[in-house]
Amino acid sequence: MAHERVLLVDDEADFVTVLKERLSARGLDVTTAGSGPEAVEEVRKKRFDAVILDYNMPGMDGIETLKSIVALDKEVQVILLTGHATARTGADAIKHGAADFLEKPADLPDLLAKIGDAAARRMSLVEEHSADRIEDILKKRGW
Amino acid sequence: MNGSDTSGGQRGGLRFFGRMTANLSHEFNNIITIIGEVAGLLDDLLLLAEKGRPLNTEKLKSLSDNVKRQVERGKAVVKHMNFLGHSIDDRSREVDLGVLVENVTNLSKRIAERKGVALAAEPAVEPVVVNCDPFGVMQAVFLCVDAALGAGAVGVPIKIGVRRVEAGAEIAVESAAFEPFGSAEAKLEDAGHLAAQMRAEFASQNEGEKRVAKITFQA
Numbered sequence: 001m002a003h004e005r006v007l008l009v010d011d012e013a014d015f016v017t018v019l020k021e022r023l024s025a026r027g028l029d030v031t032t033a034g035s036g037p038e039a040v041e042e043v044r045k046k047r048f049d050a051v052i053l054d055y056n057m058p059g060m061d062g063i064e065t066l067k068s069i070v071a072l073d074k075e076v077q078v079i080l081l082t083g084h085a086t087a088r089t090g091a092d093a094i095k096h097g098a099a100d101f102l103e104k105p106a107d108l109p110d111l112l113a114k115i116g117d118a119a120a121r122r123m124s125l126v127e128e129h130s131a132d133r134i135e136d137i138l139k140k141r142g143w
Numbered sequence: 144m145n146g147s148d149t150s151g152g153q154r155g156g157l158r159f160f161g162r163m164t165a166n167l168s169h170e171f172n173n174i175i176t177i178i179g180e181v182a183g184l185l186d187d188l189l190l191l192a193e194k195g196r197p198l199n200t201e202k203l204k205s206l207s208d209n210v211k212r213q214v215e216r217g218k219a220v221v222k223h224m225n226f227l228g229h230s231i232d233d234r235s236r237e238v239d240l241g242v243l244v245e246n247v248t249n250l251s252k253r254i255a256e257r258k259g260v261a262l263a264a265e266p267a268v269e270p271v272v273v274n275c276d277p278f279g280v281m282q283a284v285f286l287c288v289d290a291a292l293g294a295g296a297v298g299v300p301i302k303i304g305v306r307r308v309e310a311g312a313e314i315a316v317e318s319a320a321f322e323p324f325g326s327a328e329a330k331l332e333d334a335g336h337l338a339a340q341m342r343a344e345f346a347s348q349n350e351g352e353k354r355v356a357k358i359t360f361q362a
Contacts, residue, residue, distance in 0.1 A: 012176075012177065014177045014209050014212065015173070015176055018177065018181055018209070022183055058259060059256075059258075083168075083169050083172040084172075104173075105176035
């Protein structure tokens, strides 16, 4: 089974370095970004199963980054990490296209479970969209 | 000062206090998160060591350094929190404005950074000690910073300086985002009670190329 490809986005370099190491040790393929624009650039270059995105970043914040990422890749699953998870923050995140959200500091098993769910959702979305595309092609050719 | 002024002033003070403490709690949360992840990674390494993989001393050293960095950050947060907490102890007392400005700058830095704005305090050449309401002055400085941020200061740096002037002393908040006699002045009107309390005079004005909001203290 292929390793989940994860993009980890946070302006706290010490956090990103350590969490990357812990996730990599569990077999995940982790790319990191220290800001919203960097994250968008990574999504432009590579397909990810899940993006773990900090809500509270300087400059381009979590919600702005989320919107840009979702606009680039309709199937990508974004898990928003927030320091103060409230129902409002969660609803806001989901409204703007996040697949899920998690409060910081998050327990690793919870985060891994959400990454696993996100990868499964992405896979089923990709299959769904592929089936739609094939159906479109067949219709256009009158088959 | 009538009842509604007092109530508005109290609300303004509470809003300022709330924003500062929310900001500090965010910083604390980041520190706790990093220390938690480092502890998790240490657990991972110990588990591997129990299975026979030798411990890498360089790796342990870097993790220890990381925790030390977070402790230093935590100490700074506690220092600024303590200054803010004790700023409401007295209505008026002797305050070194340089120290006060350094604290407000550090308390507001993250709020500015979220808008891509670098906020910096210019080191004071000498101690500038005045009698004032420290909480009120901190609030007034923050209102100037907030006004600059609200005036669309994305990417425009804000500098805060303290200096002696002929009439006494002044705190100058400098930002190219200020409109002359514009938004900063309006913001300070919300905290009009402060002016009365600390005999501060506010002016947003062009100083050549500079746009400065000033809080002045009479000698």
